[in-house]
Amino acid sequence: xxxxxxxxxxxRPEDRAGFSSIPxxxxxxxxxxxxxxxxAWGLARSWGKRSERTCVLENLELTLEPGSLxxxxxxxxxxxxxxxxxxxxxxxxxxxxxxVFGFHPERDRRAYQxxxxxxxxxxxxxxxxxxxxxxxxxxxxxxxxxxxxxAEAVAEALHDFSLEDLSDRRVDRLxxxxxxxxxxxxxxxxxxxLVLLDEPRNSLDTEGAATLxxxxxxxxxxxxxxxxxxxxxxxxxxxxxxxxxxxDRKLRPA
Amino acid sequence: xxTSVSLYRDAVLGVxxxxxxxxxxxxxxxxxxxxxxxxxxxxxxxxxxxxxVQVFGSRxxxxxxxxxxxxxxxxxxxxLMVGSSLQGELVAGTFERVxxxxxxxxxxxxxxxxxxxxxxxxxxxxxxFFGTVVFGLHVHWxxxxxxxxxAFLAAGSxxxxxxxxxxxxxxxxRIIGGAGMLITGIALxxxxxxxxxxxxxxxxxxxxxxxxxxxxxxxxxxxxxxPLRQSASTDLLKLVGxxxxxxxxxxxxxxxxxxxxxxxxxxxxx
Numbered sequence: 001x002x003x004x005x006x007x008x009x010x011x012r013p014e015d016r017a018g019f020s021s022i023p024x025x026x027x028x029x030x031x032x033x034x035x036x037x038x039x040a041w042g043l044a045r046s047w048g049k050r051s052e053r054t055c056v057l058e059n060l061e062l063t064l065e066p067g068s069l070x071x072x073x074x075x076x077x078x079x080x081x082x083x084x085x086x087x088x089x090x091x092x093x094x095x096x097x098x099x100v101f102g103f104h105p106e107r108d109r110r111a112y113q114x115x116x117x118x119x120x121x122x123x124x125x126x127x128x129x130x131x132x133x134x135x136x137x138x139x140x141x142x143x144x145x146x147x148x149x150x151a152e153a154v155a156e157a158l159h160d161f162s163l164e165d166l167s168d169r170r171v172d173r174l175x176x177x178x179x180x181x182x183x184x185x186x187x188x189x190x191x192x193x194l195v196l197l198d199e200p201r202n203s204l205d206t207e208g209a210a211t212l213x214x215x216x217x218x219x220x221x222x223x224x225x226x227x228x229x230x231x232x233x234x235x236x237x238x239x240x241x242x243x244x245x246x247x248d249r250k251l252r253p254a
Numbered sequence: 255x256x257t258s259v260s261l262y263r264d265a266v267l268g269v270x271x272x273x274x275x276x277x278x279x280x281x282x283x284x285x286x287x288x289x290x291x292x293x294x295x296x297x298x299x300x301x302x303x304x305x306x307v308q309v310f311g312s313r314x315x316x317x318x319x320x321x322x323x324x325x326x327x328x329x330x331x332x333x334l335m336v337g338s339s340l341q342g343e344l345v346a347g348t349f350e351r352v353x354x355x356x357x358x359x360x361x362x363x364x365x366x367x368x369x370x371x372x373x374x375x376x377x378x379x380x381x382x383f384f385g386t387v388v389f390g391l392h393v394h395w396x397x398x399x400x401x402x403x404x405a406f407l408a409a410g411s412x413x414x415x416x417x418x419x420x421x422x423x424x425x426x427x428r429i430i431g432g433a434g435m436l437i438t439g440i441a442l443x444x445x446x447x448x449x450x451x452x453x454x455x456x457x458x459x460x461x462x463x464x465x466x467x468x469x470x471x472x473x474x475x476x477x478x479x480x481p482l483r484q485s486a487s488t489d490l491l492k493l494v495g496x497x498x499x500x501x502x503x504x505x506x507x508x509x510x511x512x513x514x515x516x517x518x519x520x521x522x523x524x
Contacts, residue, residue: 047519082519088354091519113356124347127272129279134271141268142355142362144261170279186351 032115033102037194037225038064038087043096045082056082058249060096064194064225069216071236072229073254074246080229081121083246084196087227088118100194114144117192121199121229123179126186128172132163135171136185143190157185161211176203181211188215193224200228201236213238265357266365273369291381292388294324299389309449318392318478321385323446325378326470329409330440332370333416334433337423339366344427344524353521359512360505363420364413371409378405382477394479404472407493411465414500421504421511427524440466465496 043060046053056079064070074080085091087098089105089112098105103112126135137154145153158164161181166174171182180203187195195216201209216226216238230236232245243254277283302317310316340363343349352362385391415436422429441447443457444466450458461467468489474480482489515521 045519085519085522090350090353090516090522092516109358110356113354113358116354118354120347120350122347125351127276127346127348129276130272134275138268138272139351139355141265142352142357144265144356146257147260147264150264 034099035066035223036063036099036101037066037068037115038062038098038100038227039102040087040098041096043083043086043098044094045079045086045091046094055249057086057093060249060251062244062251064227065241066223066225067220068241069220069226069238070228070242070244071238071240071254072227072244072246072251073232073234074229076231078246079249080231080246081198084118084120084198084227084229088116088196089113090118110144114190115193116196117187117190117194118196119183119187119198119200121202123176123183123203125183126171126179129170131168131170132174132182132185133158133167135182136163136189139186140189145190153189153191157189160188160215161185162207177205177208180204181208184208184212184215188219191222192219193222195219195224195226197226197228199230199234201230201234209237262357262361265361266368269362269365270369273366277369277373287377288380291377292384295321295381295384295389298324309451314390314392315480317385317389319474319480320447321381321391322470322474322477322480323441325381326408326444326446326466326473327437327441328377328381329371329374329405330412330415330437330466332374333367333409333412334419334436335370336363336367336416337419337429337433339370340420340423341428341524344423344522347522350522360508363417363508364505367413367416371413375405391478393477397476397479400476401473404469404476404490404493407490407497408465408469408473411469411493411496411500414497414504417501417504417508421507424508424511424515424521440464443467444470446470462492465493465500468492468496 040060040062043057043062044055045057046055048054060083062083072080072083082091086093087100089098089109092106100112100116103115105112127138130138133154136157137150140150140153140157158167161184163178163181163185166178166182171179174182180200184200187197200212204212216228219226228236228238228240244251245254298320299317302313302320305313305316310319340349343352349359353359355362382391382393386393419429419433419436422432443450443453443460444464445461446466450461450467453461471480471482472486472489472493475482475486512521
């Protein structure tokens with residue numbers, strides 16, 4: 001892994017290679033402004049009131065290259081989930097910048113979110129009374145999968161995560177492992193180019209884990225990137241292009 | 255542009271389908287709602303038997319008066335329900351997914367107001383049906399159709415209140431007591447159950463600075479032929495004014511609340 005990918009000093013956006021020459025996107029334009037799936041620099045996030053601030057991320061830098069699979073590990077509370085939430089655009093960084101294929105999380109919100117998918121570390125995020133098929137179809141609509149491709153995308157997601165037999169079953173009647181597969185199907189149904197996974201192996205059996213690995217490989221094969229976060233010590237059974245450790249608010253090679 | 259419209263339309267239809275599917279998955283929900291309308295009508299029917307005041311020519315005229323107030327309350331509750339639905343989504347973790355969708359949280363919140371609105375309109379029709387068939391309510395059929403555009407205008411203004419309520423939910427998370435306070439307060443100053451002329455002067459001014467009074471006055475006029483306090487055009491103008499001012503303001507407030515929640519990092523807390 002290149003050391004430059006883990007530099008800790010802040011680089012101004014205009015100094016980043018390629019950024020100054022990139023024209024502002026047309027409103028509603030979804031063409032990538034950069035081929036880099038993820039570029040984050042000078043990233044910091046702290047919590048609490050001014051007098052008792054806790055800094056979780058500090059001056060952090062991370063670049064994901066096309067086709068790469070990266071693991072970020074760390075102890076509980078190290079800030080892995082915070083890092084993913086900041087990259088996903090769920091919470092704003094206290095300082096620093098994030099770009100997904102050159103898109104800004106707020107200025108180019110739609111283009112940014114169309115390319116990105118985030119699986120949080122829980123068993124939630126589903127409507128209990130919807131069937132598996134309706135659930136995935138709903139998230140495909142919200143993710144702006146065009147109508148002409150939606151039925152096929154949903155059918156593929158059901159197939160990819162071995163959910164075909166469960167497609168008419170309500171989510172609140174599924175086991176935890178089955179729910180996790182539904183959550184994965186919801187994450188991958190829009191064919192994202194940057195996938196953020198927070199402890200994705202939760203509750204998955206061997207077959208479920210294999211479907212996840214296959215989905216990750218498909219993303220990487222089409223030039224996307226995957227960022228996998230999990231605690232230290234969790235067996236991964238997957239070959240990563242890079243392994244990083246989030247420790248003392250910064251990333252370093254694991 | 256056309257593609258964008260169809261993507262947003264599909265997403266909005268997805269939200270409607272989600273809410274309809276969820277609603278019908280609870281088999282007793284519709285039955286209990288219809289029963290609650292019936293019992294509320296029965297309650298006010300018997301209360302109206304006690305009314306002997308000059309303001310109302312007959313007992314039936316008080317009953318007609320209050321039935322329209324009940325309909326307004328139902329529409330108002332449907333808008334405020336969005337705040338509690340949002341809280342439910344925060345707990346269920348579904349709002350987190352909406353936040354990181356291209357559709358976006360503001361569009362999702364606006365879309366999730368549609369089903370409760372439609373449901374409250376159906377509730378209004380059921381109220382009028384029972385009121386007429388069982389309790390002898392006299393609906394002024396010749397002008398009743400005018401209630402539809404008035405109801406849409408009113409719903410738009412009420413939606414603004416719902417959105418402000420959502421903004422508060424985003425920032426303060428649990429404000430269930432606030433909804434009850436708001437509904438009771440609005441019922442008090444808008445003349446939903448009694449004429450606002452009965453209110454003391456120091457509070458009656460408030461009846462003129464919110465969209466509920468003109469809505470209920472106009473609906474009463476076209477549905478049960480209650481005389482208006484001021485001209486229909488004045489009430490209509492007020493209603494349009496409230497809609498034009500309040501709705502964009504409430505959307506801006508909701509966007510602001512979302513941004514603040516993201517900056518604080520509390521947006522997905524519950």
